[in-house]
Amino acid sequence: MTDAPTEKPFFATKLATPPRLADAVSDVIATALFDGRITPGDPLPSEGEIAREFGVSKPIAREALRQLSGVGLIQTQRGKVARATAITGEPLDRIYGYAVRSSLTRLREANEMRHLFESGIARLASERRAEKGVQQMAKAARAMREGLGKAEQFIEADIAFHLGMAEATGNSMIRMQGEGLRSVQREVSELFSRRSNRTAEDWDRTVARHEALYAAIRDGNVEEAVRMIDDHYKAADIASFEVADQMETDDDD
CATH class of the missing domain: 1.10.10.10 (Winged helix-like DNA-binding domain superfamily/Winged helix DNA-binding domain)
Incomplete structure (x- = not known):
């Protein structure tokens, strides 16, 4: 009589003795x-x-x-x-989404976080220039140009552009964090894109900033890429004050 064959362990790892x-x-x-x-x-x-x-x-x-x-x-x-399941930033995206929709303060904090995060991304992306991300940025920049004046199309292209920048770093953890910030970017982009005082020239300047940022990353111009991100967020900060003023005015009515 022989013993039954021993099944090969699936995980092949012994546990330590943890609190749980x-x-x-x-x-x-x-x-x-x-x-x-x-x-x-x-x-x-x-x-x-x-x-x-x-x-x-x-x-x-x-x-x-x-x-x-x-x-x-x-x-x-x-x-x-x-x-x-595929490993993505979706759980973070849900958490950040709840936060930024809770108050204008949380939205401002989240955008400040994005600025710090994307300054590092711009540097690394322009150093590494992972092909998939660079191509995604190029495609998104074209879609932004084609979507001028069309808020929903523009917003989706804007989100795709920033995800492409994270992808261009070649770092899967940065890509995941970028996916986690989609709800933040969507909320910001929707507010800014639908401002009542947004002119055609304003739309064009926003696209031009993205095109310049793409070119800097594509060409490996690290300092220019970082400068472009800073310029981008300075413009976003100015717009955020306009949005805040409008929201406060609406609340007073």
């Missing part, structure tokens, strides 16, 4: 997701299989999967196996 076992289990699974051993769409082992492999209870395995689902790394559905 569920945290340790979710950390190991998340590592497998980030290093590509589990790719988007792949099924994960069942709760029972995870529990056996890690030597924990089913409730611990269930809690670990719940944590991963809560941050958008896996998709769970009652009665079906959990599956890996």
Whole structure:
């Protein structure tokens, strides 16, 4: 009589002794997701299989999967196996979206954060010039020019441009953070694009700034790219005061 063959462990990692076992289990699974051993769409082992492999209870395995689902790394559905999802900045995007819609103060803070973040992005993007991102910027700049005076088309192109800039760094974590800031950019862009006093010349200057920023990154002109980002946000700061004044006037009516 022979012993049954031993199944090969899925994760092949022994747990340390953490304050919470569920945290340790979710950390190991998340590592497998980030290093590509589990790719988007792949099924994960069942709760029972995870529990056996890690030597924990089913409730611990269930809690670990719940944590991963809560941050958008896996998709769970009652009665079906959990599956890996594409790793994006969507969870951050939802959080920032709630924040910037809560008050003008939070919106200003978020735009200040974007300025600091994108100054670094502009520098790195112009040094590395990852082809996919540079091409996305070029396409978005053309779409902005074609969308002059058309708020919704312009806003979508504006968002795509800044995501392209993050992509041009060649850094997946920066790309993810850029995706997480989409709701901030959308809120800012919608407010500024729909200002009642926005002229055709104002629209054109905004596009020209983006075109100049694209050219600086495409050509590897680091200092010019950083200067263009600073100019871009100076213009945004001026516009934000106009928006604030309008909003306060509306509230007083």
